Amino acid sequence: MKKLNIIYWSGTGNTEKMAELILEGAKGVDNLEAQMIDVSSASKKDVEECDLIALGCPSMGDEVLEEGEMEPFMESIEGSLSGKKIALFGSYGWGDGKWMRDWEERMNNCGGDLVDDGLIVNGEPSGDAVDQCKGLGKLLAES
Template sequence: MQINIIFWTGSGNTEAMANYIKEGAESAGATVAVKNVAEASADDVNCDVLALGCPSMGDEVLEESEFEPFISSIEASVSGKKVALFGSYGWGDGQWMRDWSERMQNAGAQLVTEALIVNDAPTGDECKEFGTKIAQ
């Protein structure tokens, strides 16, 4: 199973989540590629599971200069794809993730599990468990 993890990070929390998720998925036998969104392309949706990570920004939205344009560019390509969403936040109640989950479902993505959101710095355990879950 190939899992591609694409993320954007500001403070490093979402990048840490991506790396922990990779550990969990690899422990479940998956092959995992992790990329910062600046290095990602539309070809990266060609995998068994696409894991996308972005922290809450501004008024609980996706990061607007790099991550949002990437999501817009792949939105038409996620129909029928298995997708997992994750991210960190420092304020709010997770509305950005609820909106993003709904957006991906409306685009036809199959969310493989409930999105993982972490307040501030992640602990490895919950992220590794998420990685294991998406690798099944």
């Protein structure tokens, strides 16, 4: 049985909705135990104990991760990501996705194995974005 933890921060619920769709996509795959964990209750152990990780955070500040909870969490797990299969996702508003490009580079630099490009969705997921989120969950679950 493989284990997938979807760890996320979301202020107004858009990234949380992406997490729910990723979970839905992953749940179609056999032999997988998957759960969502709000970063405020996540620990390093939640990363160490799983095979597959999805990390979600919207673009905040000026094209950075949310600084109160998500950024410190990322710093705490960077040493535990080598060889892990990872998917990144998050919602954004007016930017061009720079926060996600920077986040991908950071994950590659600490040895994480990104299964796809980070998935970015403008505002709340709807239309094609719903399928993209579910597709990412399935891809990660099957990787």
